[in-house]
Amino acid sequence: MWLKSMVSRPKPSDAYPWHIFKELEDSLNLIEDFDQIALNFLGKIKESLAVDNLALLIYDQDIGKFRVSASMGSLPGVKSISFSSADPLVKWLKVNKTHLSLRDQPGVLDYLTAREREILETLGAQLCYPIISMNRLIGILFVGAKTERKLFSKQELSFIALLTPQTGIALENALLYREQRERFRRMLRADKLATIGELAAGAAHEIRNPLTAIKSSLQYLEGKSQDETARKLLGTALEETGRIEEILSGLLSFSRPSEIKKERHDLLESLDESLDLIAYQARKQKVRIAKELPQSPLYINGDKSQLKQLFLNLFLNSLQAMPQGGELKLEAGPADGKDVLVTVTDTGEGIPEENLDRVFDPFFTTKKGGTGLGLSICYGIVRSHEGNIEVRSQPGRGTTVLTKLPLKV
Numbered sequence: 001m002w003l004k005s006m007v008s009r010p011k012p013s014d015a016y017p018w019h020i021f022k023e024l025e026d027s028l029n030l031i032e033d034f035d036q037i038a039l040n041f042l043g044k045i046k047e048s049l050a051v052d053n054l055a056l057l058i059y060d061q062d063i064g065k066f067r068v069s070a071s072m073g074s075l076p077g078v079k080s081i082s083f084s085s086a087d088p089l090v091k092w093l094k095v096n097k098t099h100l101s102l103r104d105q106p107g108v109l110d111y112l113t114a115r116e117r118e119i120l121e122t123l124g125a126q127l128c129y130p131i132i133s134m135n136r137l138i139g140i141l142f143v144g145a146k147t148e149r150k151l152f153s154k155q156e157l158s159f160i161a162l163l164t165p166q167t168g169i170a171l172e173n174a175l176l177y178r179e180q181r182e183r184f185r186r187m188l189r190a191d192k193l194a195t196i197g198e199l200a201a202g203a204a205h206e207i208r209n210p211l212t213a214i215k216s217s218l219q220y221l222e223g224k225s226q227d228e229t230a231r232k233l234l235g236t237a238l239e240e241t242g243r244i245e246e247i248l249s250g251l252l253s254f255s256r257p258s259e260i261k262k263e264r265h266d267l268l269e270s271l272d273e274s275l276d277l278i279a280y281q282a283r284k285q286k287v288r289i290a291k292e293l294p295q296s297p298l299y300i301n302g303d304k305s306q307l308k309q310l311f312l313n314l315f316l317n318s319l320q321a322m323p324q325g326g327e328l329k330l331e332a333g334p335a336d337g338k339d340v341l342v343t344v345t346d347t348g349e350g351i352p353e354e355n356l357d358r359v360f361d362p363f364f365t366t367k368k369g370g371t372g373l374g375l376s377i378c379y380g381i382v383r384s385h386e387g388n389i390e391v392r393s394q395p396g397r398g399t400t401v402l403t404k405l406p407l408k409v
């Protein structure tokens with residue numbers, strides 16, 4: 001029985017590089033790094049099938065979409081390609097649990113959306129393989145045409161089909177490991193920020209009272225003084241107290257956001273109003289603004305003015321990261337059925353790995369004249385709305401800030 005079921009595997013032929021299968025299997029047991037597994041997998045397929053283009057999309061829980069994890073070949077704009085679970089292609093792969101050959105099953109194309117067909121065209125995809133682990137579709141592999149435009153042989157097709165389950169398990173393990181690490185990191189960060197918040201709130205309150213006394217004394221003296229120089233100095237001192245007040249209120253809105261006035265409103269309005277505020281600056285800096293927003297309203301229960309401040313801070317950070325121009329992309333939409341996800345992506349300088357854990361700390365700044373309070377305030381606002389905020393970045397390429405807020409239907 002055993003032997004029989006093994007024989008039903010496609011029969012190896014001498015001409016075919018089956019050793020690659022073994023090599024990949026061995027290497028999968030050794031690596032635990034997700035990106036390396038993905039690249040290794042694509043590398044093996046490219047090497048053995050001589051194909052131009054390959055793209056591997058993996059389900060990203062944070063954004064609820066299949067995103068490009070690794071690719072090979074020249075595929076401009078490949079990084080921005082994504083599929084959602086509701087897309088017909090994803091559904092087809094989930095149901096059929098087998099590969100789709102666009103050449104042999106052209107009828108399936110009619111069932112796809114225009115956007116999907118466009119993506120397949122961009123990828124030059126001939127084959128789509130589901131990557132399944134524990135009965136779940138965790139990824140999709142797109143295989144482009146063969147280098148010399150030859151057809152794929154049956155043997156080649158089953159070769160990929162044999163590689164994918166192995167890789168699926170390895171990828172899933174690496175993902176779980178990555179998620180676990182991420183969860184731990186978030187926990188530490190929340191803990192750290194809660195402690196800093198307590199400290200900051202205490203200090204800010206303590207500083208506020210004497211500051212008010214200083215300010216009113218200065219104002220009194222400024223009014224009384226006849227001496228020009230003295231008035232000038234008092235004016236400067238007053239301005240500086242103003243600055244301290246600003247910093248204090250920033251600190252307070254990080255640690256204990258002022259009473260939030262929640263009201264049901266369309267988040268798209270807050271987003272548009274915040275965008276309007278930076279439109280001029282963006283044009284001046286040659287930053288293109290791209291919007292991917294839904295047609296229908298996104299109702300949430302939140303404090304409109306605070307949310308506007310939140311997005312304004314994110315947009316400003318993006319603009320400041322792109323002094324030479326670039327693209328600021330704003331996307332929003334429902335995620336997981338219970339949240340709204342807003343992503344702000346820029347093509348700026350990015351954030352070095354070692355700073356990623358510190359960007360929400362109050363006073364952490366890498367900018368000349370920066371206050372380092374912007375993201376701390378964002379964190380405070382999101383937390384008081386029972387949401388979540390995350391930063392992802394690729395130094396030299398850009399940054400994405402993901403904000404999740406509870407959806408109010």
Ligand SMILES: Nc1ncnc2c1ncn2[C@@H]1O[C@H](COP(=O)(O)OP(=O)(O)O)[C@@H](O)[C@H]1O
Nearest residue numbers: 317318321359365366370371372373374375399
């Ligand atoms: N979109 C972004 N691109 C690159 N770096 C960013 C971005 N957003 C935030 N940062 C980094 O995080 C730091 C803290 O940001 P923030 O709290 O807004 O303070 P500030 O803008 O005053 O520096 C910034 O100094 C910068 O190093």
Ligand SMILES: [Mg+2]
Nearest residue numbers: 313317374375
């Ligand atoms: Mg800022």
